[in-house]
Amino acid sequence: MHTGQKIKELRKLKLWTQAELVDRAKVSERTVRRLESSGTAESATLLSVLDALETNLSELDNIVSEDESIKKASTEKHTDVKFLHRIQSGRDLVRIISHAHQYGYDYHDCHTEEQTEVVQVFLTTVADVLDIWDIVEIGQRFDLENNLSKEIKHLEELGLWVFGDRQINKKDNWITAIVEIYSKENPLIQKVKLDKDLMRKNK
Known part of the structure; x- marks a missing residue:
């Protein structure tokens, strides 16, 4: 992945x-289009863009594309597969993000x-909530949940679904809230069908 793609x-x-x-x-807009597509730009222009993005060439070198991440993960024998859950209401989302670090x-x-x-x-x-x-009253929390539900709807x-998960580092109990948005037509989305007999056995 060249510099322009990382930008x-x-x-x-x-x-x-x-x-x-x-x-x-x-x-200029033409400069940004050329830089992102080809990775080429004059030094002064590149520095201006990097400054605007609050980064530098050294940090940019550490950026890995999603495709590269997938390839790297697939070559590791013990890669953990993590699944995100679809979020359909503000209450579901708050359960993931509340008290997260x-x-x-x-x-x-x-x-x-x-x-x-x-x-x-x-x-x-979501970031604001x-x-x-932790500092708002119970009544305000209900309002925040309702507002999030409206935005999710x-x-x-627009054909976009919200997914999320709550990851906890066992060493220091550091909580990370993960929120991602995909098109409902994205082939990565797995539609799980539960066996009715299995559900009855578990009741």
Whole structure:
């Protein structure tokens, strides 16, 4: 993955459009398009873009693409497979993010500007709720859950599903809340069908 692709990955992680990067880096849109597609740019231009992204070439070298991560994971014999659960309500989401020490997120399959904007608002709201959850009163918590439910429903109307999980480091009980967004048509989504007889046996 060349420098331009890494810059694109980092821009997407920040939920920025190319236009936002252009505005922050004070370079032309054509320059950003060329840089992301070919990885080439003048030194001064590259530095402006890196400054806007709050990174440098050394940190950029450590960025690995999703495809490269998958290839690396597949070559490791003892790679743990982790599954995210679909989140359909604000209450489900709060169970994952409340009291977490860290928040990790990602989004996929955003093909329109509307999808990107709605995802950006949603992920920002999740971060805000995580920050204030411990200091708000019970009544306010219900309001926050309801607002999250509305935003999740809005995402679903745009064909996007929310997934999440809560990871706990056993050594220090450090909790990480993971929230990711995929298109409901994404082939990575596994639709699990439960055996009815098995469900009856477990009751």
